[in-house]
Amino acid sequence: MLKGIDPLLTPDLLKVLAEMGHGDAVVVADANFTAATLARIPGGGHKPLIHLPGASVQRACEAILSLLPLGTPDEKPVAFMKVCNTPKGYLSGLQREVIGMLSARGLAGPDDCETIERFAFYDAVRRAHAIVLTSDLQPYGNVLLKKGVIGEPLRT
Numbered sequence: 001m002l003k004g005i006d007p008l009l010t011p012d013l014l015k016v017l018a019e020m021g022h023g024d025a026v027v028v029a030d031a032n033f034t035a036a037t038l039a040r041i042p043g044g045g046h047k048p049l050i051h052l053p054g055a056s057v058q059r060a061c062e063a064i065l066s067l068l069p070l071g072t073p074d075e076k077p078v079a080f081m082k083v084c085n086t087p088k089g090y091l092s093g094l095q096r097e098v099i100g101m102l103s104a105r106g107l108a109g110p111d112d113c114e115t116i117e118r119f120a121f122y123d124a125v126r127r128a129h130a131i132v133l134t135s136d137l138q139p140y141g142n143v144l145l146k147k148g149v150i151g152e153p154l155r156t
Helices: 011-019 035-039 057-065 093-104 118-127
Strands: 025-029 049-052 078-081 113-116 130-134 143-146
Touching (some): 025 057, 025 118, 035 049, 057 093, 078 093, 078 118, 093 113, 113 118, 118 143
Parallel strands (some): 025 130, 049 130, 078 113
Antiparallel strands (some): 025 143, 078 143
16 A cells, blocks of 8 residues: 555555556546457557446546546547437546546646547547446446646746
8 A cells, every 4th residue: 555545546556647658548447338349459469457446437537546647638539438329528427527627627628529420439449548447337428538747837
C-alpha cells in the first residue's frame, strides 16, 4: 500500500499508467466489452488488459484520473462509445455521471468529450495503450481517456 494512491489502482495498472506517454489512451470498459479480442495485437501479443473486478466504470475513471493528466481540450481527451440507434448528442446515464465527475473535479467539461460510433470506437481501442475491464453492467459504458502532459506550460 502506498500513501496518497487510490487503493483501486493495482500494481499492474500503476505500471501501465506510468508507461503511457502524451497522447496515449487507456480505455475503461464495461463488463460486456470485447476486451480480450480487442487487446490482441495483429501479428501476435497483447496490449495490457487490466481487470478491476467489482469496480464500476465511473469509480475506475475516478481512480485513474487521480494520477493521469488528461490531454488538452483541443485533443478531445475523453471519448465515449455512442449508444446505437440514439439521436446525436444522446448520453447514457453512466456517460452523464462520468462527465459530471470530470466537471466537478475541474478535469474536463462536456465540450472536452466526444461520442464515437461503435465500430470507430473499436478502432480507437485497437490504437489505445491499454484496456481496463470493470464489472459495470451498463451497456455502452466505455470511456477512452487520452493522457496529457505533466509540467509547466511552455514559455514563449
